[in-house]
Amino acid sequence: MIVNMFASEIDTPALVVDLNVMERNLQRVARYARDHGLRLRPHTKTHKSTRIGRRQLEGGAAGLTVAKVGEAEVMLGAEPADLLVAYPVIGRTKLTRLMEVARRTRVTVAVDSLFAARQISDAAREAEVDVGILAEFDAGFGRVGVAPGEPLVALALSIARLPRISLEGLAFYPGHIKSTDEEGLADLEQVARIVESVLADFRRADIEPRIVSGGSTPTLFHSHRVRGLNEIRPGTYVYNDLSTVRSGACALEDCAATLHCTVVSTARPGQMIIDGGSKTFSSDRLPNTAEPIFGYLMEAPAARFFKMNEEHGYVDISKAETEFSVGDRVRIVPNHVCAAVNLHDQVYGIRGDRVEEVWQVEGRGKLQ
């Protein structure tokens, strides 16, 4: 939707994206991937919009990544040549739907159990489609993924024997790396060693992983240090957020998304209440800190957004750079933009002080 209004006319609370910053973010990562010969399959969980998925593909992404089948269905709208479901798809209902997606584009699923692989194989056989598989291993995060070594090789060999699915390679997600500082880079080195040993195991077992898909946002621009890695699937980079800034992976001016809020009460001295709380921002905390901080106020960095209820944001303005009155507007960089996006039906794209476009978050709430 093309609109003609000022950013200051957007009713609050609202999710607003600075298009110049977003475009710069998209270009930077596309260039990084190109320069290092890495396949880019961005995770769309951050934006959840076909419009942005399309831009990622136009910018050189080889495909798109989603978590849920419902998101895969939505992202078909961006016409990707290739869709990775980076999540174990379990259960007949979801698999039936996924096979419908697989009729329309190439689908790959990351799995960490033979149970999951068998279900996919059965569904693919019934639907007469082919599905790619990435065997997922745990690179230290301790979430999904089988242990590197024997269990991983065994899983890969079993997958290779199942009909209508083909083992395309490996996937991992080092979500435990939270920074680009010395500690973060040491963690990345450790991940690189794990990947190296996994690839050695696979050579010995005579399996050739065509795709080795991994990486995480904090060390995104260091992905080329992991030898053998040939695909990255970052998500947050499109908008960035306060967590990304704190991790060292971007600067504050790289944050494209802010929540625009209005001051609704200043009844308590030294404090203001804004019309955005956990229903607008999510209640996600910043990683690596016990500090209760729920966002960064562009208008007054020394103001402290310290507490939330669903519809109320509490901001300590006792040290703020400016005074605030009921009716004033503020722009806030959220802690975790992916979680915030999922709470909004639409996004306002601005350039300067004008709203240039409004788009729907079509993938919002696609839980299944």
Add this chain to the structure above:
Amino acid sequence: MIVNMFASEIDTPALVVDLNVMERNLQRVARYARDHGLRLRPHTKTHKSTRIGRRQLEGGAAGLTVAKVGEAEVMLGAEPADLLVAYPVIGRTKLTRLMEVARRTRVTVAVDSLFAARQISDAAREAEVDVGILAEFDAGFGRVGVAPGEPLVALALSIARLPRISLEGLAFYPGHIKSTDEEGLADLEQVARIVESVLADFRRADIEPRIVSGGSTPTLFHSHRVRGLNEIRPGTYVYNDLSTVRSGACALEDCAATLHCTVVSTARPGQMIIDGGSKTFSSDRLPNTAEPIFGYLMEAPAARFFKMNEEHGYVDISKAETEFSVGDRVRIVPNHVCAAVNLHDQVYGIRGDRVEEVWQVEGRGKLQ
């Protein structure tokens, strides 16, 4: 929508409500309010569905409460005789919409600033409608509400002079009371003293507050102890949640809403990953504890739901009562049901093992 399926056939993750428990919860509070001569104007933020709002009205509620104008628009569908917007409505766009609501039913707004009251008066005059006002005071929570004493009386007197709005009474929300234990009841006593002094101030100023609206969920069934209070607007009681249980205001068997999830990975020994994370539950913590607990597993109370990402729930099953495999289903009582409901488009109402009805969360995401 009337459906004919088993609860076990609901695709996960999903929000499921036990209708027997919900009906008992609705009846209990309706009876309590009736027995104590309290007006009941339930906050619909918990369920956000006209179907449940209608049941509350049928059960004797005098009206309904909402936070946002968008929720007021939705709740018109329940045909309430009376709608309280328990939130300062600021800005022309919202007020124009609110006046449309006020054409269709009696609307009251809680305000804590003359700024807000003036804006409402201006909008009401322009739209030629009448709007009721509750002057909101701070009973110790420190969120919205002017300080009791002179500021509150001054606000009330100013409101009374503005055209097309009428001062109906007072509102407060003692959200700082987190339990029904000795400490919680002592806090309630303190709130009662504040209310008493406020009412004395009003008598001296010759203002008669027809409505004194207050109370919070933890001490819901002690509301009659606050002398002068004549309206309660509880929300959570319809479903209850783990926070309510922990506060002492209900038992575990009074929790009507659970999230049904599927185990998607058991790759890591002693841990399972379920297909619900912060996008399904919200990342709201339990109050009054640093313990990272994100819900209560009905199938295995000793399992510990200790961490979440958006789509992943991490459950420590090292001490669990049962074994779990990929594909197993679990039912989990959430920490904070209001925040969870806002993440779901629909709710499955079950009786026994059958799904009896499915309803939409029409008020979901109504941020403005």
